[in-house]
Amino acid sequence: MHFTKPSPPSDDKRWRIVEATMRRHGYDPYALIETLHSVQQTFGYLETEALQYVAKALRVPLSKVYGVATFYHFFTLKPQGEHTCVVCMGTACYIKGAPHVVSAISEKYQVQPGETTSDGKLSLLTARCIGACGLAPAVVFDGEVAGKVTPEEALERIGRWTAQ
Amino acid sequence: MTPEELRKLAESQEEARPAPRHRIKICVAAGCLSAGSDRVRDALQNEVTRRGLENECEVQGVGCLGLCTMGPLMLVEPDGVMYQNVTESDAAAIVESLGKKPVEQLVCPSDMSFFTKQYKIVLENSGVIDPEKIEDYIARDGYTALARVLEDMSPQDVIDEITRSGLRGRGGAGYPTGLKWSTVAKAGGTRKFVICNADEGDPGAFMDRSVLESDPHRVLEGMAIAAYAVGASQGYLYVRAEYPLAVKRLRTAIRQAERLGLLGNNICGTTFSFHVDIRLGAGAFVCGEETALIASIEGKRGQPRPRPPYPAEYGLWGYPTLINNVETFANIAPIIRNGGDWFASIGTEKSKGTKVFALAGRVKNTGLIEVPMGITLREIIFDIGGGIPDGHRFKAVQTGGPSGGCIPEQYLDMPVDYESLAKVGSIMGSGGMIVMDETSCMVDVAKFFMDFCVSESCGKCVPCRVGTVQMYNILNRITSGEATMEDLALLEELCDMVKYTSLCGLGQTAPNPVLSTLQYFRDEYVAHIVDKQCPAGVCQMRQ
Amino acid sequence: MNQPVRVKTLKIDDRDVSGREDETILEIARQNGIFIPTLCNLQGLTPIGACRLCLVEIKGVSRLLPACVTRVEEGMEVYTQSERLQKYRRMVLELLFSERNHICSVCVVNGHCELQSMAQVLGMTHVSVPYRFPRLPVDASHERFVVDHNRCILCTRCVRVCDEIEGAHTWDVMGRGIDSRVITDLNQAWGESETCTSCGKCVNVCPTGALFEKGKPVSERLKKRQFLPYLTMMREERR
Numbered sequence: 001m002h003f004t005k006p007s008p009p010s011d012d013k014r015w016r017i018v019e020a021t022m023r024r025h026g027y028d029p030y031a032l033i034e035t036l037h038s039v040q041q042t043f044g045y046l047e048t049e050a051l052q053y054v055a056k057a058l059r060v061p062l063s064k065v066y067g068v069a070t071f072y073h074f075f076t077l078k079p080q081g082e083h084t085c086v087v088c089m090g091t092a093c094y095i096k097g098a099p100h101v102v103s104a105i106s107e108k109y110q111v112q113p114g115e116t117t118s119d120g121k122l123s124l125l126t127a128r129c130i131g132a133c134g135l136a137p138a139v140v141f142d143g144e145v146a147g148k149v150t151p152e153e154a155l156e157r158i159g160r161w162t163a164q
Numbered sequence: 165m166t167p168e169e170l171r172k173l174a175e176s177q178e179e180a181r182p183a184p185r186h187r188i189k190i191c192v193a194a195g196c197l198s199a200g201s202d203r204v205r206d207a208l209q210n211e212v213t214r215r216g217l218e219n220e221c222e223v224q225g226v227g228c229l230g231l232c233t234m235g236p237l238m239l240v241e242p243d244g245v246m247y248q249n250v251t252e253s254d255a256a257a258i259v260e261s262l263g264k265k266p267v268e269q270l271v272c273p274s275d276m277s278f279f280t281k282q283y284k285i286v287l288e289n290s291g292v293i294d295p296e297k298i299e300d301y302i303a304r305d306g307y308t309a310l311a312r313v314l315e316d317m318s319p320q321d322v323i324d325e326i327t328r329s330g331l332r333g334r335g336g337a338g339y340p341t342g343l344k345w346s347t348v349a350k351a352g353g354t355r356k357f358v359i360c361n362a363d364e365g366d367p368g369a370f371m372d373r374s375v376l377e378s379d380p381h382r383v384l385e386g387m388a389i390a391a392y393a394v395g396a397s398q399g400y401l402y403v404r405a406e407y408p409l410a411v412k413r414l415r416t417a418i419r420q421a422e423r424l425g426l427l428g429n430n431i432c433g434t435t436f437s438f439h440v441d442i443r444l445g446a447g448a449f450v451c452g453e454e455t456a457l458i459a460s461i462e463g464k465r466g467q468p469r470p471r472p473p474y475p476a477e478y479g480l481w482g483y484p485t486l487i488n489n490v491e492t493f494a495n496i497a498p499i500i501r502n503g504g505d506w507f508a509s510i511g512t513e514k515s516k517g518t519k520v521f522a523l524a525g526r527v528k529n530t531g532l533i534e535v536p537m538g539i540t541l542r543e544i545i546f547d548i549g550g551g552i553p554d555g556h557r558f559k560a561v562q563t564g565g566p567s568g569g570c571i572p573e574q575y576l577d578m579p580v581d582y583e584s585l586a587k588v589g590s591i592m593g594s595g596g597m598i599v600m601d602e603t604s605c606m607v608d609v610a611k612f613f614m615d616f617c618v619s620e621s622c623g624k625c626v627p628c629r630v631g632t633v634q635m636y637n638i639l640n641r642i643t644s645g646e647a648t649m650e651d652l653a654l655l656e657e658l659c660d661m662v663k664y665t666s667l668c669g670l671g672q673t674a675p676n677p678v679l680s681t682l683q684y685f686r687d688e689y690v691a692h693i694v695d696k697q698c699p700a701g702v703c704q705m706r707q
Numbered sequence: 708m709n710q711p712v713r714v715k716t717l718k719i720d721d722r723d724v725s726g727r728e729d730e731t732i733l734e735i736a737r738q739n740g741i742f743i744p745t746l747c748n749l750q751g752l753t754p755i756g757a758c759r760l761c762l763v764e765i766k767g768v769s770r771l772l773p774a775c776v777t778r779v780e781e782g783m784e785v786y787t788q789s790e791r792l793q794k795y796r797r798m799v800l801e802l803l804f805s806e807r808n809h810i811c812s813v814c815v816v817n818g819h820c821e822l823q824s825m826a827q828v829l830g831m832t833h834v835s836v837p838y839r840f841p842r843l844p845v846d847a848s849h850e851r852f853v854v855d856h857n858r859c860i861l862c863t864r865c866v867r868v869c870d871e872i873e874g875a876h877t878w879d880v881m882g883r884g885i886d887s888r889v890i891t892d893l894n895q896a897w898g899e900s901e902t903c904t905s906c907g908k909c910v911n912v913c914p915t916g917a918l919f920e921k922g923k924p925v926s927e928r929l930k931k932r933q934f935l936p937y938l939t940m941m942r943e944e945r946r
């Protein structure tokens with residue numbers, strides 16, 4: 001049976017980036033993870049339509065695609081909030097009080113680690129060592145690393161986002 | 165390219181790029197970055213431009229200089245002056261002082277034992293070269309080992325040299341590298357693969373990341389030599405997606421090496437070809453386990469499979485595969501350059517060479533260090549690390565991350581080597597070293613690691629999938645004052661069962677943090693259970 | 708390629724036995740009437756060594772090895788029934804019972820369940836670890852079958868039979884660790900699955916009450932497994 005390449009779920013130009021990734025790997029089923037990386041990097045998360053499309057294009061069973069996408073915590077099936085705050089919960093940061101930072105944010109904004117506030121403004125995430133152990137506890141605010149962060153400082157930085 | 169040509173290239177590079185009179189090397193690795201070193205770099209660059217000194221002074225972003233607590237850290241050459249805690253407002257004074265008296269109040273004394281007690285092989289180029297310039301690496305003898313190997317050595321010679329060096333895997337288990345290479349070399353088959361394990365999962369460590377970000381070519385050269393020795397022509401670097409800078413630098417490095425014919429087809433004009441591709445991890449600690457890593461490269465869920473067969477016989481896509489850690493590969497070129505005997509002269513009887521550690525926690529000087537094997541824990545923590553700050557007392561040091569254990573004070577004078585660490589219930593691990601003082605609760609620490617194992621368990625086998633959760637729940641009851649002594653007995657039984665029945669290393673070592681804290685700090689467990697009290701004052705008891 | 712298959716001699720529980728080099732300890736034990744408990748393994752499906760019930764001791768090897776995937780070797784001395792092994796096996800079962808919600812008296816497969824009978828055979832008298840009581844769904848959207856996650860032990864027999872034998876690959880596992888769950892297609896209702904052929908193989912290989920057929924009295928819920936050796940044999944012949 002001849003295999004015809006499925007067309008992307010929408011005519012969004014960004015699908016070309018994803019197609020390029022798959023082409024580079026010869027549409028080989030082995031390229032599943034690389035392709036999911038490409039989708040997530042391009043669209044920010046993995047939509048159901050995207051998973052269906054990738055499954056067809058790479059000829060990987062649907063359940064397997066879903067299994068892979070949910071096995072790896074780097075992938076997310078839901079869109080992220082407008083702002084992200086990643087608290088390092090690696091050993092060094094844990095010892096130096098990172099849990100207090102997490103619980104302060106969690107309480108004030110009613111958001112569990114790994115989730116986004118209901119207004120879609122803030123995603124609270126945790127990481128395991130971001131390489132700044134020397135300045136523990138470390139927090140990444142919208143991609144910017146900050147060291148020796150106290151709960152008050154963290155709330156203050158986030159407060160600036162939500163005030164806008 | 166012959167070694168001769170490489171040397172010429174290195175020299176011509178030096179000539180083509182007349183060294184500026186001054187060079188400011190500022191650390192832009194994660195630690196200093198979080199202290200704003202990128203802004204300091206820009207401020208310095210602006211200051212240099214403002215004064216029209218572009219030809220006189222070069223501002224260069226480099227990898228980790230080691231003493232991360234004092235970040236942003238920078239080094240001025242050729243004066244050899246090191247500055248600590250630099251801010252943007254210091255830029256003018258620093259540029260002004262070039263060639264004159266250093267800015268006194270910023271100087272970081274480079275004769276302190278933090279620097280003098282270290283021995284650098286793996287990190288010899290870190291913070292020294294520009295990781296994005298292959299010429300810098302070549303100027304420091306880079307790729308001469310590969311050229312030498314291709315010119316004068318047979319694969320067996322290479323394996324013999326590595327075996328003679330006594331190098332053992334730096335990924336945790338310490339398996340003899342020469343022996344592993346020779347198994348893969350002997351395995352039959354039309355195709356073989358070399359994989360570099362850069363999945364660095366220990367949640368309090370960043371050695372491999374630092375090597376990749378500061379000196380990526382060193383790892384590529386090690387992989388190429390390994391590929392030649394075992395007969396592989398394709399390699400993969402499995403890097404955590406959380407390390408975008410390392411990935412970017414590796415991509416650049418691979419492209420540069422290919423352009424110079426040091427990777428790719430017909431390397432150095434010989435018949436040897438070796439291609440390297442990068443594969444991104446996606447946030448799963450278990451993918452550091454070799455069979456899970458292979459599954460992940462094959463695009464699957466990263467679940468381990470029973471060994472044997474080992475990857476050396478049946479690895480990626482079923483072909484013989486060599487898997488080594490980043491730091492292991494980073495040791496290869498120096499061993500070839502200086503000889504296995506040289507390497508074997510460093511360290512102890514059974515643990516040769518050096519080890520890189522990420523020293524962190526309750527210690528004055530935190531950062532990235534490289535020390536000869538056999539150094540004592542006391543030297544690391546009190547001389548290099550400068551001891552415990554704020555008048556607190558040392559309590560324990562954790563090595564090996566979630567697979568390791570906590571070592572108490574009585575073993576501080578023990579040498580750091582694979583066997584000694586194992587004897588006291590910990591492991592060498594990949595290099596995380598977290599110091600704790602009396603403000604840390606050992607039960608809480610054990611719970612922290614068990615929580616990690618629960619969320620990282622792949623879920624394939626029953627003991628680890630369910631056993632870690634049950635252990636975590638018991639630890640949780642202990643730290644909230646709701647446990648009984650029967651719970652403690654059950655915890656010990658579960659530790660034993662999970663350790664001996666789990667499918668892979670994750671489950672097999674998951675009980676270690678509990679076992680080692682129980683061994684040395686049992687009284688703390690009992691205090692939580694019987695007195696409903698946390699001696700360190702960390703745990704909140706539910707009344 | 709056609710090398711003659713070598714025969715290995717070994718000892719299992721002090722009995723002299725022999726087997727082909729490509730056979731596993733479990734296969735040889737079974738041929739000789741030696742009982743080794745298993746759950747995830749099912750003859751005809753690729754063994755995965757996941758449940759750890761079949762762990763055995765081998766003289767000179769420090770680790771315990773799963774009999775279902777470990778090949779026989781010359782001179783091996785295998786022990787299958789030590790006290791330590793029996794204790795570990797009971798603990799594996801206890802962990803499985805505690806993981807989800809198993810109340811046999813109200814279960815659709817009460818009396819025909821491999822987990823239940825294994826507990827009886829191995830003498831598991833009580834569960835010493837606390838039950839977790841997770842809240843898990845039951846999906847009855849398929850016209851003929853039901854999946855009840857409360858009874859699933861994640862042995863992945865359904866995943867393997869659907870992929871390896873039926874070729875549909877409707878099942879897989881999502882998530883990881885304690886949050887793992889079997890899913891059909893993109894974690895959608897089984898009844899809406901585009902790939903399921905309703906062949907019923909998964910239901911027949913499922914060791915527990917996690918997969919069952921609708922509307923049958925308990926006495927007829929015996930799982931039919933004869934098809935598996937038959938299908939695998941027929942396919943081998945054709946190769």
Ligand SMILES: Cc1cc2nc3c(=O)[nH]c(=O)nc-3n(C[C@H](O)[C@H](O)[C@H](O)COP(=O)(O)O)c2cc1C
Binds near residue numbers: 336492
């Ligand atoms: C759960 C688990 C996680 C591991 N993580 C890593 C890792 O992050 N990096 C690494 O090099 N080795 C890791 N290992 C060890 C590898 O399986 C393997 O032994 C190592 O990469 C071999 O390289 P070496 O001989 O150079 O040490 C891990 C092992 C286990 C069981």
Ligand code: SF4
Binds near residue numbers: 468625626668669
């Ligand atoms: S020990 Fe844990 S991580 Fe390893 S296979 Fe078993 S469940 Fe997976």
Ligand code: SF4
Binds near residue numbers: 808809
């Ligand atoms: S699946 Fe088996 S063990 Fe579980 S409740 Fe039903 S009969 Fe009992």
Ligand code: SF4
Binds near residue numbers: 876878906910
């Ligand atoms: S009924 Fe057949 S096709 Fe459908 S899920 Fe079960 S095994 Fe797969």
Ligand code: SF4
Binds near residue numbers: 915
């Ligand atoms: S549904 Fe049945 S066959 Fe499938 S994993 Fe669960 S227990 Fe095993």
Ligand code: FES
Binds near residue numbers: 367369
């Ligand atoms: S543990 Fe937080 S940065 Fe390393």
Ligand code: FES
Binds near residue numbers: 232
């Ligand atoms: S990060 Fe700058 S010195 Fe380590």
Ligand code: FES
Binds near residue numbers: 760
């Ligand atoms: S039967 Fe061997 S591990 Fe399950």
